[in-house]
Structures are given as C-alpha cells and as structure tokens.
Amino acid sequence: xxxxxxxxxxxxxxxxxxxxxxxxxxxxxxxxxxxxxxxxxxxxxxxxxxxxxxxxxxxxxxxxxxxxxxxxxxxxxxxxxxxxxxxxxxxxxxxxxxxxxxxxxxxxxxxxxxxxxxxxxxxxxxxxxxxxxxxxxxxxxxxxxxxxxxxxxxxxxxxxxxxxxxxxxxxxxxxxxxxxxxxxxxxxxxxxxxxxxxxxxxxxxxxxxxxxxxxxxxxxxxxxxxxxxxxxxxxxxxxxxxxxxxxxxxxxxxxxxxxxxxxxxxxxxxxxxxxxxxxxxxxxxxxxxxxxxxxxxxxxxxxxxxxxxxxxxxxxxxxxxxxxxxxxxxxxxxxxxxxxxxxxxxxxxxxxxxxxxxxxxxxxxxxxxxxxxxxxxxxxxxxxxxxxxxxxxxxxxxxxxxxxxxxxxxxxxxxxxxxxxxxxxxxxxxxxxxxxxxxxxxxxxxxxxxxxxxxxxxxxxxxxxxxxxxxxxxxxxxxxxxxxxxxxxxxxxxxxxxxxxxxxxxxxxxxxxxxxxxxxxxxxxxxxxxxxxxxxxxxxxxxxxxxxxxxxxxxxxxxxxxxxxxxxx
Numbered sequence: 169x170x171x172x173x174x175x176x177x178x179x180x181x182x183x184x185x186x187x188x189x190x191x192x193x194x195x196x197x198x199x200x201x202x203x204x205x206x207x208x209x210x211x212x213x214x215x216x217x218x219x220x221x222x223x224x225x226x227x228x229x230x231x232x233x234x235x236x237x238x239x240x241x242x243x244x245x246x247x248x249x250x251x252x253x254x255x256x257x258x259x260x261x262x263x264x265x266x267x268x269x270x271x272x273x274x275x276x277x278x279x280x281x282x283x284x285x286x287x288x289x290x291x292x293x294x295x296x297x298x299x300x301x302x303x304x305x306x307x308x309x310x311x312x313x314x315x316x317x318x319x320x321x322x323x324x325x326x327x328x329x330x331x332x333x334x335x336x337x338x339x340x341x342x343x344x345x346x347x348x349x350x351x352x353x354x355x356x357x358x359x360x361x362x363x364x365x366x367x368x369x370x371x372x373x374x375x376x377x378x379x380x381x382x383x384x385x386x387x388x389x390x391x392x393x394x395x396x397x398x399x400x401x402x403x404x405x406x407x408x409x410x411x412x413x414x415x416x417x418x419x420x421x422x423x424x425x426x427x428x429x430x431x432x433x434x435x436x437x438x439x440x441x442x443x444x445x446x447x448x449x450x451x452x453x454x455x456x457x458x459x460x461x462x463x464x465x466x467x468x469x470x471x472x473x474x475x476x477x478x479x480x481x482x483x484x485x486x487x488x489x490x491x492x493x494x495x496x497x498x499x500x501x502x503x504x505x506x507x508x509x510x511x512x513x514x515x516x517x518x519x520x521x522x523x524x525x526x527x528x529x530x531x532x533x534x535x536x537x538x539x540x541x542x543x544x545x546x547x548x549x550x551x552x553x554x555x556x557x558x559x560x561x562x563x564x565x566x567x568x569x570x571x572x573x574x575x576x577x578x579x580x581x582x583x584x585x586x587x588x589x590x591x592x593x594x595x596x597x598x599x600x601x602x603x604x605x606x607x608x609x610x611x612x613x614x615x616x617x618x619x620x621x622x623x624x625x626x627x628x629x630x631x632x633x634x635x636x637x638x639x640x641x642x643x644x645x646x647x648x649x650x651x652x653x654x655x656x657x658x659x660x661x662x663x664x665x666x667x668x669x670x671x672x673x674x675x676x677x678x679x680x681x682x683x684x685x686x687x688x689x690x691x692x693x694x695x696x697x698x699x700x701x702x703x704x705x706x707x708x709x710x711x712x713x714x715x716x717x718x719x720x721x722x723x724x725x726x727x728x729x730x731x732x733x734x735x736x737x
Contacts, residue, residue, distance in 0.1 A: 184204045184208065184209070185204060185205070185338040185339050185382075186202035186262075186338075186382050186383065187203070187205045188202070188259070189201065189202045189203075189259070189383075190256065190258075191258050191259075191260060191277070192241065192254050192255060192256055192257060193254070193305075194244065194248040194252070194253070195217070195248065195305055196216070196217055196218055196248075196251075197214050197216060197217055198214070198215040198257070198301075198303070199212060199213070199214055199244060199254070200212070200215070200260075200383065201241070207234060209231045210231070210233065210236070211227070211230075211231060212230075213383055214228065217304055217305050218305075220304060222273075222373070223303065223373060223374070223377075225374055225377050227378050227380075227383075241254060257301070258277065258299065258301075260277040260279050261278040261279070261280075261293075261385075262278045262338075262383070262384060262385035263275060263276065263371070263384045263385070264276035264278060264330065264367050264371075264385065265369070265370020265371045266370060266371075267300075267325070269318055270317055270318050270321070271318045272304045273303045274300045274301060274302050274303065275300070275301045275303060276298060276300050276370065277299050277300075278297075278298055279297045281295055281296060282294050282296050284335060284392055284393075284394065285393075285407060286394075286449055287340050287342075287441065288443075288450060288586065289450045291338075291339075292337045292340065292394075293336055294331070294392070295330045295331050295336075295387075296331055297331065300322070300325070300326075333389055333391065333722060333726065334366070334387045334388065334389050335392045336385040336386055336388065338385070341359055341386075342386075342388050343365050343386055343388050343411065344359070344362065344364075345437070345439050345456060345458050345582075346439065346441055346454065346582060347456060347458070347582040347659060347660060350584060350657075351659075356375075356380065356381050357375045357376075357379075357381055359381070360375065363413045363414060364389075364390075364413060364414065364437070365386045365387065365388065366387050366388065366389045366414045367384075367385075367386070367387045389412045389414070390410035390412040390723070391410035391718075391719045392407075392409050392410075393407070393408050393718060394406070394407045394408075395711070396445060397708060398708075399697065399702075400697070403445035404442060404443065404445055405441075405442070405443055405444075405445055406442055407439075407440070407441040407442075408683075408715050408716070409439045410719055410722070410723060411436065411437045411438075411439070412723075415431040416432060416433055416435070417433075418433065419729065420434075420670055420727050420729070421470055421471075421472045421479070423463075424468055424470060425464060425466050425469065426463070426464075426492060427491065428491055429494060430465070430491050430492075430496075430498050431495070431498075432463045433463040433671075434461065434463050434671045434723075435461070435462040435463070436460070436671075436723060437458060437459075437460055438461070438679060438683075438719070439456055439458045440456065440690070441454065442454070442456070442687065442691065442694065444696075450586070451586060452585060453584065453585040453586060453655075453693075454584060454586065455581060455584075455690040455693050456581065456660075456690075457581040457582065457660060457683075457686040458503070458582075458663060459663060459682055459683075460663050460665045461666050461671045461679065462667060462671060463667065463671055464667055465491065465492045466483065466486065466491075466525065466528055466529060467483070467491065468481055468482060468484065468525060469482050478521065480521065481522070481524055483525065485528075489536060496546060499663065502663075503662055503663035504661045504662050504663075505544050505662050506545075506546075506547055506579070506661075506662040507546050507662060507665060508575045508578060509533065509546060509547065509549060510551060510571065510665065510666040511548065511549065511550045511551070511667060512552070512667065512675065513667075513668055513669055514526070514552055515552045515555065516552075516555075522669055525669075526550065530550070533546050533548040549571065549575075551568075553568075553674045553677065563704070564677070565677070565704055568678055568681035569681050569684065569685055571678075572678075572681045572684070572685035572686075573685050575664040575682065576664075576682070576686055576689065579662040579663060579664065580659065580660050581658070581690065581693075582657075582659055582660045583655070583658040583690075583693045584657035584658075585654055585655060670727065670728060672720070672723065672727065672728055673720075676719070676720030676724075680712070680713055680717075683712060683716060684704070684709055684712055684713075685701075687702055687708075687712060688701040688702040
C-alpha cells in the first residue's frame with residue numbers, strides 16, 4: 169500500500185496526530201474518517217447506531233492513503249445502497265466525548281476551531297462551534313415522557329459554553345507545564361487523567377475501548393493568551409496560561425476551602441512561557457515559570473445572602489488537619505519542594521471574618537511542619553495586602569515584588585535550549601540540550617539543581633536584601649548569544665501558592681508581581697537584557713499587567729460571576 173510505503177520511510181502514524189475528520193452515516197453505522205495535518209495517512213472509525221446500551225466503537229487497524237480511503241468509502245456506499253447509501257454528515261476537528269442522559273448516547277464534536285497560539289511550533293486552538301449528535305438513527309424512538317426529560321437535560325448541557333475559555337492542542341500537551349512536557353515521556357490516556365482535562369469522564373469510555381486517544385481532544389479550561397512584546401527593540405512572545413482544576417469545581421460560595429481528598433476550590437495553575445520571536449515560530453531556547461492559586465485549605469464555608477455582601481465565614485475544625493495535609497502532599501507531588509504559601513487575607517478586623525481563617529491556617533501549617541524536615545517544611549508568608557494598600561509610605565506592587573523575588577529565589581524557573589531536529593508534528597519530549605549531563609534523566613537534573621536562596625533564612629531578610637540572583641546565565645551567554653556554548657537546562661523546583669479569600673482580586677495582583685519578577689529573569693536568561701529586572705514603571709510592565717488583568721477578569725467570571733474588582737492594576 170502507498171501509505172505503508174510512507175510509514176516504512178519514517179512517517180510513523182504513532183508519532184503523528186489526527187487533526188481533521190469527516191463524519192459519514194448509514195442506517196446502521198457512523199463512519200468517521202480522520203487524517204493528519206500533512207495528509208500523510210487516513211484512519212477509519214466505525215460507530216454502531218443500533219446498539220443502545222453502550223457505544224460500540226471499532227477502529228479499523230489499517231492505515232490508508234487518500235485514494236485507498238476513498239475506495240473504502242465507495243465500497244461502504246455500494247454495500248448500503250438499498251438503505252440510502254453512505255451520507256456525509258459534517259466536517260469536524262475531534263471528539264469531545266460521549267454522554268448519555270435517559271435515552272440514547274450522544275457524540276460531542278468540535279465542528280469549528282480557531283488558532284489562539286503556538287508553543288514550539290505546536291498550534292493551540294479554541295472551539296468556535298460544537299455539535300451534539302445522537303448515535304441511534306431516527307427509527308429508534310423514546311417515550312414522550314422520557315423525551316421531555318431528555319430535552320431538559322440536553323438544554324442543561326448546552327449551558328456549558330465550549331466556545332468560552334476552553335482550549336486544546338493535538339500535538340502539545342497543553343494540560344501540562346512546559347517543564348513536564350520536556351522531561352516526562354507520558355502519553356495517551358494517562359494525560360487525560362490529570363486534574364486539568366475537563367472532558368476526562370466523557371472520553372473515558374472510548375479510550376478504554378480503543379486503548380488510544382487518536383480520535384479525541386483534551387479540553388483545558390481557564391485562560392490562554394499569547395502576545396508579542398518587545399524590550400530594547402527586540403521582540404519576544406509571552407504566553408500566559410491558566411489551567412483550572414476539574415476537581416472540587418464550582419462557583420464562589422458554593423465551593424469554598426478543601427474537601428476530604430485535599431482538593432481545594434478555585435485551584436488554578438498559572439504558567440508564564442517566554443521565548444524569542446523567530447521567522448519560523450520555532451525558538452532555539454525557551455523559559456517558563458509556574459505559580460498556583462487555591463482556596464484556603466481548611467473546611468470553611470459562607471451562606472449567601474442578598475442583604476449581606478460579606479457573609480459570615482463558618483469554620484469547621486479539623487483536629488488533625490488531615491485534608492490540609494493531603495492538599496500540600498499533592499502540591500509536593502505536582503511541583504516538588506519548597507511549597508511557599510503567600511496568604512494575603514486580613515490580620516485584624518473589627519468583626520473577625522478573614523482573621524478567623526488566618527489564625528486557623530497558621531495553626532494548620534505549624535502542625536504540619538512539625539512532621540516535616542527543615543528542608544521540606546512549608547514556608548508560610550502572611551502579608552496583609554489590604555493593610556499595606558492603605559499605607560501611603562510604600563507601593564503595594566513594589567513590596568509584592570520583593571516577596572516575589574524571595575519566592576523565585578527558592579523555586580527557580582525552567583530554561584532550556586531546543587535541539588534543531590525537533591519533529592513539530594510529533595511529541596515535544598526529549599528535545600533538551602543536556603550537554604555533559606545527557607545521560608541523566610530530567611528528574612535527576614532537577615534534584616541536582618540548587619537555588620541560590622538559603623531556605624533557612626527568614627523571608628523578611630530576603631525582602632531587605634532584595635536579592636535578584638535567581639538562575640542567572642553566564643555573562644558570555646548574554647553578551648554574545650550566537651557564539652556562546654550551549655547552556656544546560658535549569659529547572660523549577662517547588663511553587664509559590666497564593667491565596668486571599670476568593671483567590672481572585674488580591675491574588676491577581678500578587679500573581680502579576682510574581683510574573684513581573686519572573687519575566688525579568690526569563691528575558692535575562694534568553695539574552696534579551698543585561699540585568700534580571702524590569703522596572704514597574706516601564707512600558708513592558710504595563711503590557712504584562714494588561715495580560716494579567718485579562719486573566720484575572722476571566723478567572724473572576726468563571727468562579728465569581730463578575731470581573732475582578734481590585735484597584736491595584
């Protein structure tokens with residue numbers, strides 16, 4: 169076969185991705201035809217329309233050329249002529265999943281998409297239109313009563329707007345950070361099981377049945393923005409990604425604090441990726457930094473009231489802080505140590521509200537730290553943003569910048585150079601230039617990467633010193649970017665976790681301050697600047713603030729139903 173000859177020449181479909189699909193139907197089956205971006209190979213999926221209990225899905229093991237696939241469709245048409253033949257249904261760009269209410273199963277499809285960015289040559293898309301198609305043919309009827317309730321559930325599902333704040337990529341694992349994508353060789357269904365893939369449940373059945381993820385897309389919910397910025401006449405790309413956890417998801421007042429499994433409300437991972445602007449869109453080196461936000465990990469709630477805009481906080485004591493421990497253990501698994509907690513809530517109030525949580529949170533951290541080594545203890549920074557914002561003696565953003573510098577000193581950030589032979593229609597892994605450490609795994613390299621900050625030094629001392637020596641690049645790399653020897657990768661180890669009450673307004677400000685501090689070091693690592701710092705009053709700081717403000721408003725709408733209300737941007 170023509171397609172098999174191409175595969176033998178090196179175009180292995182296991183390293184390629186189906187990106188465009190056409191759906192056809194007969195009286196008894198759906199046929200989905202998928203192909204890769206370069207029109208190298210075609211695959212066929214058959215879905216039974218007569219089986220009502222469970223989706224009966226079969227993947228044709230043959231890899232076809234375009235002409236071979238057309239011949240197959242002709243044969244299917246001829247074999248079904250007595251029942252109307254093979255009919256075209258729609259073009260689509262991937263399966264979101266399968267869902268069942270009271271009646272038949274439905275297939276959710278992406279029928280329109282738009283490009284919203286690229287990372288290392290891999291395109292990231294948003295959904296502009298989706299469609300829900302019932303699997304049974306029209307001859308399968310439901311009772312009137314069931315049909316009425318069925319329509320109600322379908323309308324409820326339609327309120328989930330897939331065109332708003334969901335994004336995906338065929339070839340880049342957008343549910344994971346750049347560092348994880350570069351270092352870990354995970355693929356397939358295990359990626360859908362992460363906390364940031366919102367259609368995991370809808371795709372579980374087809375993944376288990378086919379034992380692959382060729383036909384589905386993994387939807388991440390949150391925020392994605394890519395912007396071309398410049399400094400000193402040099403252009404670079406900034407990508408800001410917010411990944412909202414699907415665990416313990418829900419809106420403000422309905423979901424607060426932590427659940428028994430250690431999952432918190434409004435858990436969002438924010439990643440800031442920076443790389444040079446190149447003519448082909450493929451950078452030679454790239455950096456990223458990750459931070460986290462999430463509700464205070466205690467059992468607490470608030471009862472909503474139209475008459476009380478600040479409902480009382482109801483705290484439920486957890487004697488051993490089991491759920492709080494689970495939460496921080498999960499953070500360590502995700503990011504490593506140290507875990508730095510920036511708590512922005514009020515310390516003193518006329519009527520105690522936030523201060524109740526502040527006191528209990530501090531007790532929880534103290535209790536947890538008693539069982540941890542000095543090296544692995546949680547670093548709890550309480551900084552009352554409201555009190556500092558009322559002071560006229562200092563700028564809130566300037567002070568937060570010092571807090572950010574301290575945290576960045578502890579965690580570092582990710583930096584690597586890319587090999588020129590990267591296959592950008594295939595996986596991103598194993599593309600690091602590792603120099604003399606090429607035999608070591610990325611995990612071993614991360615363990616051997618030490619930050620410049622002394623983790624035993626009180627954080628207040630770091631604010632006084634305002635040390636900005638995070639992961640600095642060699643001077644010859646900055647002065648002569650083209651002639652410098654390849655620079656070994658650097659890894660982020662640990663994370664800054666920020667919270668206020670809603671993890672919205674005040675948290676947005678603190679995350680911008682951290683992003684600005686990180687951007688200075690990222691640009692310095694890329695050779696764009698001589699010093700790893702960006703002034704608050706610079707045009708670039710304003711540009712970054714605009715992007716963070718957009719992210720803050722988006723996350724506020726998702727969790728709170730309105731835009732952010734802070735006055736610091």
